[in-house]
Amino acid sequence: MNEINPQKYIDKITKKERIDISPTKKYFKNLIIRVLIVTVIFLSLAIVCKSDSSLKTKIYDYINSENISFTKIKSLYDKYLGGVLPLKKDGDTEEVFNETLKYDSISIYHDGVKLSVGDNYLVPSMKEGMVVFIGDKDNYGNTIIIEDLSGVDIWYGNVSNTSLKLYDYVEEGTLLGEANKELFMVFSKDDKYLDYEEYLK
Numbered sequence: 001m002n003e004i005n006p007q008k009y010i011d012k013i014t015k016k017e018r019i020d021i022s023p024t025k026k027y028f029k030n031l032i033i034r035v036l037i038v039t040v041i042f043l044s045l046a047i048v049c050k051s052d053s054s055l056k057t058k059i060y061d062y063i064n065s066e067n068i069s070f071t072k073i074k075s076l077y078d079k080y081l082g083g084v085l086p087l088k089k090d091g092d093t094e095e096v097f098n099e100t101l102k103y104d105s106i107s108i109y110h111d112g113v114k115l116s117v118g119d120n121y122l123v124p125s126m127k128e129g130m131v132v133f134i135g136d137k138d139n140y141g142n143t144i145i146i147e148d149l150s151g152v153d154i155w156y157g158n159v160s161n162t163s164l165k166l167y168d169y170v171e172e173g174t175l176l177g178e179a180n181k182e183l184f185m186v187f188s189k190d191d192k193y194l195d196y197e198e199y200l201k
Helices: 006-017 023-051 053-065 070-081
Strands: 105-109 112-116 121-124 129-137 141-148 153-160 175-189
Touching: 023 053, 129 153, 141 175
Parallel strands: none
Antiparallel strands: 105 112, 112 175, 121 175, 129 141, 141 153, 153 175
């Protein structure tokens, strides 16, 4: 006759109590921690500015006189606090573009260059960064400007059929839109135009 092993049933009961926290609970726990960290930093800065008026003046002067790089802020946030959204896209269901910039010829054009490309050429992003402008620019047509992590503004002129919106964050190689025969590019930083040869080979 088989004897009943009570330990077997005790293990089954206690196993239910040892179930891991669900991914949703983990996400909300991490989100609350991030919010608390940002709140503590903000309140600490507010207290310091309140107690030291010269520091408050320096911060205001810096904000009003310097260009703030949102891409650097996002990069630091992602590095130290992680992304905001909990869900990641599945690799096999994500539409992949990830191309590099290709052109037939290059010539100087106003403050940048004109690249000869094919009909309905699919324009890839040269660098990772944030969309800081979408709209019409004189001599360049519909233009998308992306600020990269180093603070350089990369203009993509004569681009149509874009699905991007202002302040979208794009990875290197992301599809920006279409250019028909000509793609205009400008590189600038702190309102100064840069030499295209540093960026285009």
